[in-house]
Amino acid sequence: MAVIVLALARAGPAEPTLTITLRVLNYAEVPEKTLIQAEEEVTRIFRKIGVESVWRHISLSSEQNPAGSVFRQSSVPFLELSILIISRSAAKSMEERLDLKKEVFGLSPRPKDGRGGRLAYVFHHRVRDFVIKRTLFEQEGLVLGLVIAHEVGHLLLNHTHHSRTGIMRERWDRQDLRLATFGDLVFTPQQADSIRAEVAWRMMEQENPTPKRPTPRAKQHTLR
Numbered sequence: 001m002a003v004i005v006l007a008l009a010r011a012g013p014a015e016p017t018l019t020i021t022l023r024v025l026n027y028a029e030v031p032e033k034t035l036i037q038a039e040e041e042v043t044r045i046f047r048k049i050g051v052e053s054v055w056r057h058i059s060l061s062s063e064q065n066p067a068g069s070v071f072r073q074s075s076v077p078f079l080e081l082s083i084l085i086i087s088r089s090a091a092k093s094m095e096e097r098l099d100l101k102k103e104v105f106g107l108s109p110r111p112k113d114g115r116g117g118r119l120a121y122v123f124h125h126r127v128r129d130f131v132i133k134r135t136l137f138e139q140e141g142l143v144l145g146l147v148i149a150h151e152v153g154h155l156l157l158n159h160t161h162h163s164r165t166g167i168m169r170e171r172w173d174r175q176d177l178r179l180a181t182f183g184d185l186v187f188t189p190q191q192a193d194s195i196r197a198e199v200a201w202r203m204m205e206q207e208n209p210t211p212k213r214p215t216p217r218a219k220q221h222t223l224r
Contacts, residue, residue, distance in 0.1 A: 023081065024056065028086055028090075029087070045149045081118050106150065116198065
């Protein structure tokens with residue numbers, strides 16, 4: 001017993017749990033059931049790489065304009081990532097201004113303050129059109145979750161690169177969606193390492209600001 005106590009004493013305090021807070025602004029009025037399915041998928045994907053997710057649903061007012069928040073990331077707490085799920089009508093001006101292709105499902109703009117990205121847009125109507133076209137009605141929540149996870153991945157990876165496999169592929173096919181139904185469409189080991197390092201850095205930076213970063217800075221990204 002004495003040996004066990006000594007070993008525990010030398011181990012020191014436990015490492016803090018890597019956690020991201022995801023603020024959901026549901027401008028598209030996605031049904032609760034679909035949104036819950038999406039959040040469960042995102043939580044599962046990040047938990048698989050050792051990162052926990054805390055969800056916050058933000059109350060919306062009629063005066064808020066989702067398209068007008070593109071470059072106001074400085075108002076978002078650094079340890080929180082805002083997911084703006086916008087409707088077809090709200091996305092129209094953004095689509096025209098940025099000349100977005102029809103297959104773009106999400107957007108993660110680069111913040112002006114030079115810190116890590118913390119704001120992502122998800123075009124729910126495009127997710128919905130994708131689901132209808134492929135008769136994946138029961139998987140709308142799954143697909144929405146994949147899109148959110150992909151965009152959050154870009155915010156935490158701090159780059160616009162895509163991988164040949166996994167959740168960060170540029171375009172998903174039926175094989176990818178089949179993998180997703182079994183929980184196998186995930187981050188690569190290298191991406192997982194980078195995300196954990198970024199989350200750990202953000203947690204430390206929040207308490208003790210430092211200009212050093214573990215990964216390169218990112219540019220604007222769109223999911224295609």
